[in-house]
Amino acid sequence: MAFCLAKELQRDCIEIAHWPLCKVLLMNDNQYPWFILVPQVEGVKEIVDLSDAQQQTxxxxxxxxxxxxxxxxxxxKLNVAALGNMVPQLHVHHIARYQTDVAxxxxVWGLFPAxxxxxxxLQQLRQRLDQAL
Known part of the structure; x- marks a missing residue:
C-alpha cells in the first residue's frame, strides 16, 4: 500500500520539504512557527510502529x-508532541513558542482560529529556512 497523507494534514498544512523518511509540513497558521514531521510509511500510528532503522532516521x-x-x-520554548487523537496517522508537531504568542x-490546539x-x-519563511539549511 502506498503512503497517503491524512486528509486533515493535506487540508491544514503546506508541504515544505521531503526528507529521507518524513514529509516536513507547515501548519497554515501564521500565529506560531508550527511544523509537522510525517513519516512516509503507510499505516503507522505510533513511533514504535516504525522499524528500528526508521525510528533512528x-x-x-x-x-x-x-x-x-x-x-x-x-x-x-520548543514544543515537540505526537498526539493523534484527531488524526491517527503518525505525525509529530514541532512548535516554536514565545511568552508573547497569543496562546x-x-x-495551541483549538485555542484561536488559524x-x-x-x-x-510563505516566500519569506521559505527563504529563511533555505538560508539556515
Whole structure:
C-alpha cells in the first residue's frame, strides 16, 4: 500500500520539504512557527510502529528540524508532541513558542482560529529556512 497523507494534514498544512523518511509540513497558521514531521510509511500510528532503522532516521530528522527551528526562530520554548487523537496517522508537531504568542502558556490546539499565511509570508519563511539549511 502506498503512503497517503491524512486528509486533515493535506487540508491544514503546506508541504515544505521531503526528507529521507518524513514529509516536513507547515501548519497554515501564521500565529506560531508550527511544523509537522510525517513519516512516509503507510499505516503507522505510533513511533514504535516504525522499524528500528526508521525510528533512528525519524529521531535524526526530528532533531534536525528542532535545531532548524531554534536557529531560525530562537523560541522561548520548543514544543515537540505526537498526539493523534484527531488524526491517527503518525505525525509529530514541532512548535516554536514565545511568552508573547497569543496562546502562551496554553497549548495551541483549538485555542484561536488559524490565520493562514499570505504568499509573501510563505516566500519569506521559505527563504529563511533555505538560508539556515
Amino acid at each position: 525519524f529521531w535524526q530528522e526530528s532533531a534536525k528540524l528542532s535545531r532548524l527551528i531554534k536557529a531560525v526562530y530562537n523560541p522561548d 502562551w502558556p496554553k497549548p 490565520k493562514p499565511y499570505t504568499e509573501a509570508q
